[in-house]
Amino acid sequence: FENDAPKSLRKLIEDGGKKEMLDPTYPYSDRMVRDEYEDTLDALQIELVKMQDWVLRTGARVVVIFEGRDAAGKGGTISRVRQNLNPRVVRTVALAKPTPKEAGEWYFQRYIKHLPSAGNITLFDRSWYNRGVVEHVFGFCTPEQREHWFMQAPELERMLVNDGVHVIKIWLNVGRAEQLRRFLAREADPLKHWKLSSIDVKGLSKWDAYTDAISETLTRTHTDVAPWTVIRSEDKRRARIGAIRHILSRLPCDLADPAVIGEQDDSIVGGPELILRDA
Amino acid sequence: FENDAPKSLRKLIEDGGKKEMLDPTYPYSDRMVRDEYEDTLDALQIELVKMQDWVLRTGARVVVIFEGRDAAGKGGTISRVRQNLNPRVVRTVALAKPTPKEAGEWYFQRYIKHLPSAGNITLFDRSWYNRGVVEHVFGFCTPEQREHWFMQAPELERMLVNDGVHVIKIWLNVGRAEQLRRFLAREADPLKHWKLSSIDVKGLSKWDAYTDAISETLTRTHTDVAPWTVIRSEDKRRARIGAIRHILSRLPCDLADPAVIGEQDDSIVGGPELILRDA
Amino acid sequence: FENDAPKSLRKLIEDGGKKEMLDPTYPYSDRMVRDEYEDTLDALQIELVKMQDWVLRTGARVVVIFEGRDAAGKGGTISRVRQNLNPRVVRTVALAKPTPKEAGEWYFQRYIKHLPSAGNITLFDRSWYNRGVVEHVFGFCTPEQREHWFMQAPELERMLVNDGVHVIKIWLNVGRAEQLRRFLAREADPLKHWKLSSIDVKGLSKWDAYTDAISETLTRTHTDVAPWTVIRSEDKRRARIGAIRHILSRLPCDLADPAVIGEQDDSIVGGPELILRDA
């Protein structure tokens, strides 16, 4: 399938070393070194466990939405967040494509069903933002439906936030060459082969349509109560750390230790402008 | 339990004939005669079946909310609406008091779960309006929660209407003497005894608190997209006919025959002012 | 569609008066008179309410399965049983045809989901017996699946009964002419038109296949712990009374008044032999 991707990209990947960053605009040329990554991650995991205590104790409700192109690293990031948390407290929701019954319902209905009760955390692996991007790019919704959705999504989020739900929206961003490299790796790896869906492959030739849809979505749904945080995830390690750090810093969780949480890396974590600039 | 009600009321009931209207402000002194009731109801039932065809054919989604004090006639009205409709198309939703899990969720979540898919009709026997009235009167929610809910309920309804859901809100209104008469009848009737809940009995002495809560709720949630229709239901027969007529007239259902649907009786069916006047 | 039915049948119906019994083997030539029906029904309804009290008080679990050919009167009987009962205690379950997901599950799974918790009564309007009859007649299952099901259905019922669930199985039986008369009435009545499904119409020409499937099913699933009760329902009134009487008499409900429940009418209520004889 790689023939669907431009030649120049494929050349780039062949030339690139295994661990080298392919996107010249990415601020680091190499992955974070393993030791630093593991130490930082371990420390943050402890803060996540404290955060979980806080959620249980205060009955807080937390929603984290993970979005991004295919192979942007949503699944891997989510599993690092969950790693040491109680599965009875934290749930991951990755909905399949809507059944006919669901397709006839209010668009948000099947997602709302999974919102957390007091003392619970819901991690959405893809979310209602499907309508903004993948459904649009593949024509699974009409332009009118999408326009309508652009009105409703921010309203719904505002209602949730007003109700006291903590809503955190993370957009993982990956460059075109890196995405292709990951697809090729999935292709080659018998363990990951199944991860390559037909939507992924067909999406390869729709890079620009995706870019436009993403820009519009980020711009129109970046609100004061539920802002987007974009994380450049060329380097998965830095991205995972950035995501956990962001989650911890967004919650008014008195148990967390600010010194451990550390400073966010502004060169790879920021608002939509981080991505819109180079979009 | 009748001792919880003022003496004057009890006298009124004793003096009143079985079928006489107890509320002097009610525009009719007697029930609609049986034959007229049955003929009108039969004709309207046929229109409801046509409406059901229209729902199925067009994939419309219809929500009808039935509210009102205890013994206002919600259950009986709903069963006349459903009588000849397909149970796979029309569902009645009468939720029990929230479980602890539900109590920790976004207030509207457990109701949203039951919103209709395309080609379905949901009849709510009580609804999210519990928070405006019964939860308030009995202290099951805080004043802050109720204030917050007053902001959210109209917003949610607006979102549903914008999404194309038909939202019809019916408030059945019953006077104090008539309510007590019905309670006494339930009390006396082994078939209906179970209908008398402890909330009903305790509510007797809270008539005025209910009245205030109802006035405020009707006023603050009567919106252009989801207006309230109040039906005076001293006479259950006229009220049932009024409700069905209202449902039929609110839906853009091309199959219905306006001549059969007939004119609404403005003296017992109208906006909130109908009730606020004599509240 | 009536042309699908034999001429002789149609003649019978035309000749028959509106209320006359069409089946010469039915022991009554006329319907039960209205007054007797209503008085008896009212008295039994009171016993049902007492039974409901007993269920709530003891935490009993009751399952009643209503089966029978189309138009045998399942829906009408169920609604008379429920009429004065609390909808939070008694639930009717009428499942639609299996979704693809359900079709891939253990056959009983989607039914088991609806079994009652303590203090609840579930009325099944059709049930797992679909596999024995309608799925077989229409080829919705393979003969192997049905054979397998014949082993499992009695085992499952035995497990439920051993667990203390009260399992009552009622088979409503209607003759060929009466069924056709009811279909024609549905056809003619705008209120009931929608009740006539394509399965009903196609089923007309499969009368004998149905008869065989029913005989086999009744024979092979009539067990000591979960026996079948067959009720001849040519006269709907007598059938409804028979069904309620049967339910009441099967439950060890100390509140019920045996004098009111009365004697069962053996000429129309009995074991499978009642039907197998004339099948």
Place this chain on the structure above:
Amino acid sequence: FENDAPKSLRKLIEDGGKKEMLDPTYPYSDRMVRDEYEDTLDALQIELVKMQDWVLRTGARVVVIFEGRDAAGKGGTISRVRQNLNPRVVRTVALAKPTPKEAGEWYFQRYIKHLPSAGNITLFDRSWYNRGVVEHVFGFCTPEQREHWFMQAPELERMLVNDGVHVIKIWLNVGRAEQLRRFLAREADPLKHWKLSSIDVKGLSKWDAYTDAISETLTRTHTDVAPWTVIRSEDKRRARIGAIRHILSRLPCDLADPAVIGEQDDSIVGGPELILRDA
């Protein structure tokens, strides 16, 4: 809490090296070396992915029950099984303690709800075997309920197997000293602290009651159609490999490569006798 455990045990743990096996009857004195573990695991993971293809292609339904004392390694083993599988195909079910509604239902009902549809795999992290062991030891069920359950569990499993469901039951076994060591490690580790439930701690002083309950349960529910496989999990690595190997070898999965799956290690994987001997 460690004072709840006998002194001798605590001494054993203090003396033992970090990686040394504490149970003298365990056939290995050291953990499997990391490299061998990782290579073997990687190879088996590929076979699991092939197995997943087979499940999807043939519409097979697979249930794997993971049981064992607290800290026996259920969670870790399950996560190694899932690691490279599609979350839409494989679901883990870890039910919380029954709600009042669930407690009133047929004991198996809440588990049956999660049985796989065609093309799905369900991994039960604890299961209906709770009644045999933990509910018994803590008095959450009566002896009669447990006796009754001993009749029903094998019957239910037989029904599932007859229906074509693949039912695999794995019992992870851990010695008393090793369990305590793991509890102490959880206690000390801020990441795992939350894993230590009050049931775990209270269970410490109930070792023998557990042992008896386990022996009885294994003996009475070890059937031809749904046999138990016991895996000694003093060494978590060998146990995980044993579990995956067992799952692969139990499924008639034509894609798997027997050479890769390899031979089972009979000294740590076997029938209930493996554990009953030293119980």
